[in-house]
Amino acid sequence: MKPLPMRVAALTVVALAATGLAACGKSSSGGTSTNTGAATPGGTLHIVAASGQSQFDPVSAYGTWDYMIERAYTRQLVQYPSKYYTALGDSAWKADTTPAADVATQVPSTSNGGITDGGKTYTFHIKQGVDWNNGRQVTAQDFLREYKAFGNPVQPVGNSGYFLSTIAGFQSYFNAETAFFAKKSNKPTAANIANFQNTHSISGITTPNSSTIVFHLVQPAGDFLDILAMPFNSARPVEYDKYVPDSLQMRNNMMSDGPYNITSYTPGKSVTLTKNKSWKQSTDPFRHQYVNSVVITIGVTNATTQVDEIKATTNGSGSAQDMQMDTPFPPNLIPSEKTNPAFHIFPWSNTNPYVVFNLRSPDANKAMANLKVRQAIAYTINKSAIQKLYGGPSVAQVISTAIPPGNLGYKAINPFPSSGNQGDPSKCKALLKQAGYPHGVTLIDEYINDSVNTALFQSVQASAANCGIKLTGKATPISSYFVNLGNAPQNNKANQWDVAQAAWIPDWFGANGRTTIQPFFQTDCALNTINYGCVSNKQEDGLITSALKAPSPSAAAPFWSQADALAMQQAWIVPLIDQYNPTIYSSRVASPGSPIPVWAPNIGDPDITNIYIKKADQ
Numbered sequence: 001m002k003p004l005p006m007r008v009a010a011l012t013v014v015a016l017a018a019t020g021l022a023a024c025g026k027s028s029s030g031g032t033s034t035n036t037g038a039a040t041p042g043g044t045l046h047i048v049a050a051s052g053q054s055q056f057d058p059v060s061a062y063g064t065w066d067y068m069i070e071r072a073y074t075r076q077l078v079q080y081p082s083k084y085y086t087a088l089g090d091s092a093w094k095a096d097t098t099p100a101a102d103v104a105t106q107v108p109s110t111s112n113g114g115i116t117d118g119g120k121t122y123t124f125h126i127k128q129g130v131d132w133n134n135g136r137q138v139t140a141q142d143f144l145r146e147y148k149a150f151g152n153p154v155q156p157v158g159n160s161g162y163f164l165s166t167i168a169g170f171q172s173y174f175n176a177e178t179a180f181f182a183k184k185s186n187k188p189t190a191a192n193i194a195n196f197q198n199t200h201s202i203s204g205i206t207t208p209n210s211s212t213i214v215f216h217l218v219q220p221a222g223d224f225l226d227i228l229a230m231p232f233n234s235a236r237p238v239e240y241d242k243y244v245p246d247s248l249q250m251r252n253n254m255m256s257d258g259p260y261n262i263t264s265y266t267p268g269k270s271v272t273l274t275k276n277k278s279w280k281q282s283t284d285p286f287r288h289q290y291v292n293s294v295v296i297t298i299g300v301t302n303a304t305t306q307v308d309e310i311k312a313t314t315n316g317s318g319s320a321q322d323m324q325m326d327t328p329f330p331p332n333l334i335p336s337e338k339t340n341p342a343f344h345i346f347p348w349s350n351t352n353p354y355v356v357f358n359l360r361s362p363d364a365n366k367a368m369a370n371l372k373v374r375q376a377i378a379y380t381i382n383k384s385a386i387q388k389l390y391g392g393p394s395v396a397q398v399i400s401t402a403i404p405p406g407n408l409g410y411k412a413i414n415p416f417p418s419s420g421n422q423g424d425p426s427k428c429k430a431l432l433k434q435a436g437y438p439h440g441v442t443l444i445d446e447y448i449n450d451s452v453n454t455a456l457f458q459s460v461q462a463s464a465a466n467c468g469i470k471l472t473g474k475a476t477p478i479s480s481y482f483v484n485l486g487n488a489p490q491n492n493k494a495n496q497w498d499v500a501q502a503a504w505i506p507d508w509f510g511a512n513g514r515t516t517i518q519p520f521f522q523t524d525c526a527l528n529t530i531n532y533g534c535v536s537n538k539q540e541d542g543l544i545t546s547a548l549k550a551p552s553p554s555a556a557a558p559f560w561s562q563a564d565a566l567a568m569q570q571a572w573i574v575p576l577i578d579q580y581n582p583t584i585y586s587s588r589v590a591s592p593g594s595p596i597p598v599w600a601p602n603i604g605d606p607d608i609t610n611i612y613i614k615k616a617d618q
Contacts, residue, residue, distance in 0.1 A: 039592045043613030045291045046313070046586075048306045049325035052271060052298040055158075056254055056262070057246035058234040059149045062158030064505075064604025065326035067231055071287065071600075072273055072294065072609055073256035074234035077104040077124050077143065077213075078225055081286055082600035082607035097510035097602070099229040102286060103130050103138060103257075107225065119220030119551060126211040131278040133256045138235045140213035144205055146236035148197040151177035153188040155245040159507070162227045162514070165548075168216045169203030176200060194241035222553040226508040229602070259289040259609055271296040287609035294608055296325060303330045313586040314342060322586040322613075323597065323606060329582040331391045337584060338394075345395055346581040346599040349404040351516070352503040353456060355381065355574040356485070359533045360492040360525070364441050368498050368533075372435035374571035377499070378416040380428035381463045386576050387421070389455055396577040402520055402564050404578045408511040408553055409560030415569050428467030440468030446484065446497035449475035456501050471499060485532040488525040492534075502532060502573075509601060511553035513560035518544055521567050535572045588617035 055061035058074050079102040101107050104124045108114020114123050130138045147167075150157035151174040157163070164171050180186055180196055204216040217224065227233075235257055243250035254262040259279045264272035273294040281288065300306050307330065309321040337343040355377070357368045367373045383398045390396045398421045399405065400414040418424040432440065443464075447457035454475070461471040474497060476484060484490075485500055507515040522544050525534040540563055547559035567573070583599060583606070591598040591610050600607040 039288070039290045039590075039612035040615040040618070041290055041292075041612070042615070043291050043588075043618035045294045045589065045608060045611055045613065046320045046322045047294065047296045047325050047608070048300050048309055048321040048323070048327075049296055049298045050301045050306075050327045052268075052296055052326065055155065055246050056251045056265075057155055057240075058231050059146065059152070059157050059236075060155035060246055061231060063326075067603045068325060068605035068608060069271070069273070069296070070231045070234070071258070071603060071607055072260040073254060073258045073262060073276070074231055075103050075130065075138070075257045075284070075287075076229060076231065076233045076235075078102055078107055078229050079286055080229055080600070080602040082598045082603070082610050097508070099225040100285065102284070103127055103143075103235065117216075119222075120217045122215040122217070122224060124213050124215075126213070127283050128211070129280050129283045130257055131280070132237055133261050133276045133278050134239075135278050136237075137210075138257050139210040140207040141210065142235040142237060143213050143233070144202075144207050145197070145238065145240075146232075146234055147202060147205055148173070148200070149193075149236060149240075149245060150174065150232070152193050152197075152245050153178070153181035154193070154247075157232055159232070161519070162230075162507075166217050166219075166221050166224060166227065167202070167204040168218050169201075169205075173200060173202045188244070190242055190244045190247075193244070198241070219549055220551055221548065222550060222556055223508070223511050223514050226511065227514075230507060259284065259287045260294060269298055271298070287607075290610075290612035297321070301327075303327045304333065307333060307584055310342075310584055310586050313588065322589045324583070325605065329584060331395075331582075334391050334395060334582055337582075340584070342587055342596065343582070343584045344596055344599075346583060346601075347406075348505075348579065348581050348601050348604070349406050349509050350503075350505040350578045351399065351402055351404055351573075351575050352505060352577070352579060353386075353501045354402075354504070354576050355460060356500050356502050356532045357572065358491050358496065358498050358500070359535060359572070360488070361444075361496065361498045362492065362494050363496075363498055364443055367435075367437065367441050367443065370435050371570060372431045373437065373441065375416065376428040376431035376435065376467065377464060377469065378571045378574045379418065379431065380423045380425050380467045380469070381460060381574060381576070382423040383421040383576055385422070385459050385463070386456065389459055390577060390579060391582070394580070395582055396579045399575045399578050400568065401575055402567055402573060403513070403516050403560065404506070407506065407509060407513075407516065409513055409517075409547075409557045409564060411561050411565070413565055413568060416571075416574075423463050423466065425466040428469075432468060437468075440470060442470040442472060443498035444474050444495065445471040445499040445501075446474040446476055446481070447501055448478050448481045450478060453501065460499075460501065486529050488529050488531075488534055491532075500532065504530075505604070511556070513544075513547050513556060513563070517547070517560055517563045517567070521563065521572060533572055535567075537566075537570070540566055588613050590614060 053066050054063050055066050078099040105127050108122045206214045237255045251265055256276045260273040261276045263274045275289050306324050313320050357374050359369055361368050387396050387398055403410045447453050464471050506512045519530040521535045521540050523536040523541050524531045543559050543563040547556040550556035585596055589597050589611050597606045597611045
């Protein structure tokens with residue numbers, strides 16, 4: 001797949017916010033609370049942010065902070081529930097990785113006739129009573145309009161690959177829209193964009209009537225429902241045809257089929273959401289309208305200041321803030337907050353960070369193309385030191401596979417073990433000698449120039465030095481870092497990079513080989529690739545193809561496992577850790593059945609539609 005730059009933008013923040021990310025493991029909190037009763041309506045939920053949403057338009061929005069707010073004003077055919085959970089293996093986490101019916105009347109299956117043609121046709125029916133905030137019923141055509149907007153030239157879909165590789169005719173439509181606006185005479189005005197979309201069709205998506213939408217796939221895809229649960233698949237009102245996608249004009253006229261509307265937006269300062277009076281709880285199994293309004297304060301860039309404001313709210317003084325939005329919890333505060341009942345560490349699932357090698361680099365006599373050099377580095381890296389750098393075992397766990405723990409196809413293998421995960425320089429030296437580098441080798445390591453990523457680079461650099469590998473640092477601003485890594489045509493030139501520290505968070509969990517193994521390792525060496533090292537291996541491609549063609553997730557699992565094992569043995573990347581999510585809330589907020597707000601792994605942030613303000617604090 002070839003994700004567009006928006007996913008890269010999301011990842012740059014992920015890398016910067018490394019210590020605020022999470023991984024599959026046990027969650028914990030320092031204290032206990034008995035406040036697990038029913039929700040009380042009313043009050044205002046206050047959220048503090050550094051920059052706020054990157055995108056408002058669900059077509060292009062592709063960050064956890066975007067998803068957090070989108071949950072309130074967008075709806076999809078299928079969606080994940082948000083439930084409080086305490087460990088990866090409990091029933092709530094499992095439920096959260098299984099899409100359920102949202103705007104659709106039911107989840108299609110072969111047993112109910114919704115999946116036909118050997119798994120290549122999915123038919124959805126729209127619930128009656130799901131309305132836009134102007135009172136108009138959401139229709140099948142509203143969903144089709146969203147897909148037609150994916151290729152718009154201004155703010156295209158955040159990740160086109162999932163749809164290009166699954167929906168029949170989508171590639172042709174996408175190519176036609178790209179070619180149309182490539183002509184200088186076709187300006188990307190709102191009118192031109194809408195006209196193209198309204199006069200062209202996607203053969204694989206049909207709407208027989210206003211309450212039915214049918215998807216025709218190029219081949220069966222056991223994870224198609226997971227793809228459809230992403231916020232990209234939101235209904236799109238016809239009123240958006242009047243605006244350039246995600247323009248300021250559009251942001252000031254956002255519509256909603258969810259429980260809240262965006263009623264006020266001041267760029268760089270604040271966003272306010274209030275209740276959507278057309279929304280009906282009876283049609284929405286996932287979201288609620290517990291609070292009267294949600295206010296997001298933007299511009300508080302210091303994470304410690306944000307935490308201080310949240311704690312001040314709890315203490316009844318200072319600025320009223322209930323939770324953070326787009327800023328990681330400061331790692332230096334974790335030890336002191338562990339006994340705070342409002343502090344919690346949630347599980348997630350990611351390969352973040354990891355080391356990647358530029359297989360096309362001509363530097364150092366093409367050392368990166370030498371398997372034994374890559375394996376030498378894999379042996380020598382002290383993962384335990386990196387775990388400590390990110391806060392220790394309570395907030396990060398060492399991993400040795402591309403598929404993070406807890407997902408389909410995961411197997412606990414480690415081709416390059418060392419005592420205590422501290423690295424094995426002796427094996428590294430032996431492999432270097434076999435590779436023809438008995439006196440070591442010098443390589444370029446490109447890294448993000450913020451403090452967290454600089455420390456990460458220095459840790460990897462120190463590990464490499466233990467066996468005679470000199471990593472020369474190349475510090476790069478976060479704004480261009482992932483663009484540089486993904487610029488495959490440039491990466492076969494001298495003095496670019498040999499080694500880098502990247503990051504990846506799956507777009508869904510459970511059966512997610514399409515969003516872990518495929519983007520990492522399938523042959524794809526074009527501009528904006530996520531396959532940063534330009535891996536191209538026929539055996540790996542064959543395993544990925546077999547997994548994607550498998551009739552069910554369980555049938556695909558062995559292929560994903562084999563593909564992961566091959567990638568690890570070939571040391572195309574070196575997974576380091578997956579991270580948990582340290583989060584703090586004010587004592588004013590909770591979720592039904594939970595003393596603290598529910599954290600939704602498929603959003604990557606709290607679910608603001610399942611949070612209430614305690615009556616005493618309203």
